[in-house]
Amino acid sequence: MRNNYRIISNREVSEGVFEMKVDAPLLVDAVLPGQFVNVYLPREDLLLPRPISICDSDMENEVLTLVYAVVGEGTLELSRLIGYGEEPTVDGVFLEIFGPHGNGFFYDNSYGPRDEVLLIGGGLGVAPLLFAARVLADGHFVADMPKKISAYLGFPAEPWYLREFEAFGVHVHAISDTIPLASSGGRVGTVVDLLNTEFDTRGLSSEAGTCALTCGPQPMMKTVASWCEELSIPLRASLEARMGCGYGACVGCSIEVKADENADGTGAGLLRRKVCVDGPVFPAEKIVW
Amino acid sequence: MKNFDLSVNIAGVTWKNPVTTASGTFSGQYTTGFYDPSLLGAVTTKGVAPLPWEGNPTPRIAETYGGMLNSVGLENKGVDDYITGELRALKDLGATVICNVCGHSVDEYLEVVSKLDGTDVDMLELNISCPNISCGGIGFGTDANLAAELVREVRKLTRKPLIVKLTPNVTDISAIARSVEEAGADAISLINTLLGMRIDLRTGQPVLANGTGGLSGPAVKPVAVRMVYQVSRAVSLPVIGMGGIMTGADALEFLLAGARAVAVGTAALINPVAPIDILSELTELLHDEQTLELLRRNYEH
Incomplete structure (x- = not known):
């Protein structure tokens, strides 16, 4: 499915990280958490589509949210597009999107029922976990809703999207590499530091019916994977x-x-x-x- | 639009129109989810070797100005899997199938060809031009004698129409073309990718894990058009032209340069239905009497 969608807004949520919302009536009920879309750039020399993970899909308002980091010329170009919701004079820039692609976090039904789902994200990897939180919270794609959803989120600097997670009833634990946050007891560090503390304080294990999803930098996910393996917590990782x-x-x-x-x-x-x-x-x- | 016969004859095989896919950019498993492969003159499948190949380390893809570099290195599941899987599925869908054949040595090419000879594959395309493997591939395509020797050996094994795909990474492409013509090739396709590199400004290292890769996309089109023009005048074999075709007008340019048919490659990675779009644009362009006259005049040469 390849179509043009009107950009509503395109704002920087943290340094170099942008959130783009598009009017996507044809896409919102076709996408799954963990899938991505190919985004085409309005410059012909930038030939290839950019694979961008889906951060949220609001079926009620037909709004698709994409979060991306400016890492090169293509994403820099993307960050310059203006939505009609921001500039009344802008009639609405269209963005060409092809997708969804990929399997998503819930590629089979073996993921429920669970007592608790852990969403473990680092940096830009936080984005697709928000959509996962939405469907876990409203019972989509899972046989039974988990009793509890906990997010462990790590950021290089200022955190973003904590309220969005909380809006889905998620217990949010955030930490920053550089900025002391109240939710991490005023310390700085990584997601793995957060998880270790959590393990010490409440003794997470698979017997409690816990499972986990992760998305983030490869070294972080590798550490998360060995942590989950040790505790026999089934983990799915988005690469x-x-x-x-x-x-x-x-x-x-x-x-x-x-x-x-x-x-x-x-x-x-x-x-x-x-x-x-x-x-x-x-x-x-x-x-x- | 009135009915219009676009069929072409390539080495005894009738294609219903002059458009195929460039090898490595069409997947019998995935592309067929987007269009019916029997709509094209033919589909050319990705290179197959006697046994599965792992390909090169990643990253294998880098974008460049108006083009892209790839160093996939012909990852494939081997000819046996191809015959029972992709080939079977495409033939069942009614497609005319060209199998791109690769190998590290003459024996490897021969092993693949002998297995394909007993199948209903329509044509073979000898890949003597992949720049991304350490031995074989381009090693055959840059040496007129080695290329001819390989074609002669393959010719002994099969009567399937044999296309030889040439590399642009040579000094004199006409000499290689003539050499494979004399050795018994039935058609020539060109160009494969141009050897290139991109350096990451932050690390100072090549972006591709393999260092170098093959450049494709609109950036290479003028080189491809020039080489199709040269080769189509150097040999009497039909030429399948490719290299950066993004539109029907691009395809027409290759036909006017002397190609009998064209292949769409990189455009299909950007948009899976590009070969179909390009075919319909080309069809529209060919409805123009003046354009047809230009083509007729060129064919007479």
Whole structure:
């Protein structure tokens, strides 16, 4: 599905991190948390679409939210587009979007029922977890709603979106690498520091019916994965990759994942998978960190 | 629009129109979710080797001004999987299928060709031009004698129409084209990607993990048009032109340069239905009597 959608707003929520809202009546009920869309830039020399993760989909108001970081020329161009909600004189810039692509966090139904879901995000990886929080909170895609949703969010500087998570009833724990936050007891550090404290204070374990989703920088997710493994908490991780096409044709984003073992314990080799169509979400135990 | 016969004959195979896909940009599994592959003159599938290849480390893709670099390195699942999987599915959909064949050595090419010979694949495209593998590929395409030797060996094994895909990374492409013509090729396709590099200004290192990659997209089109023009005059074989075709007008430019058919590559990575869009734009352009006259005049040469 490739269409033009009117940009409502495009604002910087934190240094270098932008939130774009678009009127997307055709997309809002077609997207799943953890999926991404290909966004085309209005400059012909910037040939390739940018894969941008879906941060939220508000079906009632038909608004799709995308969050992206300015990391290069393409995303810089994207950050310059103005929405009609910001400038009354702007009639509405259209953005060409193709998608959704990818499997999303809830690619099968084995994710419920659960007592508690942990959303563990770092930096830009916080964005897709918000959409996951929305569907967990309203019971979409999960057989039974979790009794509790907790978010552990790490930011390089000022945090963003904490209220948005809280609006879905999420218990939010945030920490910043550089700024002491009240919610982390005034200390600075990483998500893993937060998780360690949490583990010490309330003894999380899989027996409590806990499962987790994560998205963030690769080293952070790797640490989260070993933390979850130690506690036998099932974890799904959303990977980032440099993509060409985003729909499975170019084989640019291919990675190795661990194969399932046969019943006799053989066959547990490595398989090649495409982040764009086989992921971007994978069970953490299959990822070769 | 009135009915209009766009069919072309490439090495004895009738394509219903002169548009195919460039290898490595069409997936029998994924692209067919966007359009019916039998609508194109043919579809060219990604390079297959005797056994699965892992390809190169990532990142494999880098955008450049008006183009892109790739260093996928011909990751593929091997010919056996291809025959029972992608080929079967595409033939069942009624597509005319060209299989791009790759290898590290003559023996590897021959192994793939001998397996494909017994299938209903319509045409073979020998990839002697991939810049992203350490041995084979471009090694054959930059040496007229090696290229001819490979084509001769393949020719002995199969009567399937044989397209040879040339690399632009040579001094004299006409010499290579003539050499593979004499060795028994039935058609020539060009260009494969131009060897390129992009440096990350923050790290000072190449963006691609492999260092170099193949440049494609509109940035390479003038080079491709020039080489199609040269080769179509150097040999009497039909030429399939490709390199940065984004529109019907681009496709027409290749036909006017001497190509009998065209392939759409990078455009399809940007938009999976690009080959279909380009076909309909080209069809419209070919309804113009003056354009047709130009094409006729060119074919007479």
